[in-house]
Amino acid sequence: MTTPQEELLPQTRRALLHRVAVGQAEGRAPSMVAAVVRGGRTVWTEARSSVDGHGPDENVQYRIGSITKTFTAVLVLRLRDEGLLDLQDPLEKHLPGTRAGEVTVAQLLAHTGGLAAESPAPWWERSSASLRPELGDVLGERPFLHPVGRRFHYSNPGYTLLGALVEKLRDAPWADVLRRELLEPLGLDRTSAQPQAPHAGGWAVHPWADVLLPEPTEDLGIMASAGQLWSTAADLARFAVFLTEGDDRVLSAESVREMRNPAAPGEAADIVDGVGYGLGLQLQRRDKRLLVGHSGSLPGFLANLVISVEDDVAAVVLANCTSGPLIASIGADLLGIVADAEPRIPAPWKPLREVDPEALELAGQWYWGTHGFALRVTADGLVSLEPLAGRGRRSRFRANGDGTWTGLEGYYAGELLKAVRRPDGSVSHLDLGSFVFTRQPYDNGASVPGGVHPDGWQGIG
Structure with missing residues (x-):
């Protein structure tokens, strides 16, 4: 139940309804169900159906295809955080x-391992898993199509290997590990490897006639970790909250943030749209907004x-048809409707409870050569360094407890920031990965590489 502050405005709700109704009608989907999450809870759901009186709700299961990969990625990150593997x-x-042993865990997660996109014929999504009982049957005679680590190439066999890795290190079936370590702690009771009533049936819609054909529902067997799961709009809404905030019972906020960071670019043709991939999450920049998540499809x-x-x-948007509705666009549009019509209201500003005196001493204006930067101490206990004007390198830094700070993003990710002091204890300059930042442009009182001309600043005579 939402509080009045969390309720969407009537005009926003109507716009959401209109988008789903148009998507279902124009996409000729037998049914479609959607949900919107804001502030950590579901604030809107809607369903449309071609059968009067039989519309699904947010608790009806649909097959979610490759969104399963994000669940598998979470299990792998858990293994990393426990020290059982390194990415x-x-x-x-x-x-x-496996004959694909040179690929790293990180490359499998980011689809940069050079592996084929699909398993050998017949089409694995529409054929019995008994045809591929072993990993070798999934990888085929030619596992690699590209040099390892050189390019993004989406790979279902790659996530099959990750599922096998989870099973090996947990000594338990992938589905059991998933239920125990992720589904149960997050309360995703309507997400499962096998369909549980009530669930939608899968249909193919004829491209040139308004008629239907039932699609087979195959168990994916060894390839389950790439696309097996069934879920609901309500469960995926809760999963979205986890992917935003983390949950220490499953994966920390820091590790979830790592999943959302770009780990592989899109294809060259996608660069203009800002498409990329993290660790089990698709990334897209749309209308100046960074979107993360995953799409999925099965017959x-x-x-x-x-x-x-x-x-x-x-x-979240779910439909029970093989093709038709542009479901990724519908999801992005629903998100944009809410974000644009009812922008996020920031939390009240609050000062720090405690401040690091050394960090406070460094706050203010600095120069890298002639480029002006501002160093700020932020309410979350970090320091940020950003250009005073225009675009340029910027980053937040986390204190290491020894008078140094480590960069968290951008060009300075992982780089060390430290204050270099004179014998009397005063700050001479900042050293950031060998870059010298001074209080004045080319400060002749600081140790500037190459030195400062003895005549100082001058006009043209």
């Missing part, structure tokens, strides 16, 4: 004998989960 480990270290079903962390809004 840079080659697969061979933990799962020998008879389409699914989309999309989040704008900055706006604190997420959307």
Whole structure:
């Protein structure tokens, strides 16, 4: 139940309804269900159906296809956080004998391992899993199509390997590990490897006639970790909250943030649209808004989960048809309707309870050569360094407890920021990965690489 402050305005709700209604009608989907999340809870749901009186609600299961990959990625990050693997480990270290052992765990997560997009014929989504009982049957005779680590190439076999990795290190079936470590702690009771009533049936809609054909529902077997799951709009809405905030029972906010960071670019043709991939999450820049999430499809079903962390809004759209509705666009539009019509209201500003005196001493204006920068101490206990004007390198920094700070993003991610002091204890300059920042442009009282001309600043005579 939402509080009055969380309720959407009537005109926003109507705009959301209109978008879903148009999407279902123009996309000729037998049914469509959607949900919007804001402020950590579901604030709107809607369903449309071609059968009068039988519209689904947010608790009806649909197959979610490759959104399953995000669940699998969470399980792998849990293994990393427990110290059971490193993302840079080659697969061979933990799962020998696959013929794809040189690929790292991180490359599998980001689809940069060079593996084929699909398993060998017949089409795995529409054929029995008994045809592929072993990993070798999934990888085929030619596992690699591209040099390892050189380019993004979406790979279902890659996430099959990750599922096998989870099973090996947990000594339990992937579905059992998923239920125990993710679904139960997050309360995703209507997400499962096998369909549970009530669930939608999958349909193909004829491209040139308004008639339907039932789609088969195959168990994906060993490839389950790439696309097996069934879920609901309500469960995926809760999963969206987790992917925004983290949950220490499953994965910390820091590790979830790592999943959302770009780990692989899109194809060259996608660069103009700002498409990329993190660790189990698709990334897209749309209308100056960074969207993270994942889409999914299997014969008879389409699914989309999309989040704008900055706006604190997420959307879920599910349909039971093989093709037709542009479901990713519908999800992005639903999110944009809410974020644009009812912008996020920031929390009240509050001062720091405690401040690091050393950080406060460094606050203010600095110069890298002639480029002006501002160093600020922020309410979250970090320091930020950003250009005073225009675009340029910027980053937040986390204190290390020894008078140094580590960059968290951008060009300075992982770089060390430290104050260099004179014998009397006063600050000479800041050293940031060998870049010298001084209080004045080319301060002759600081140790500027290459020195400062003895005549100082001068006009043209």
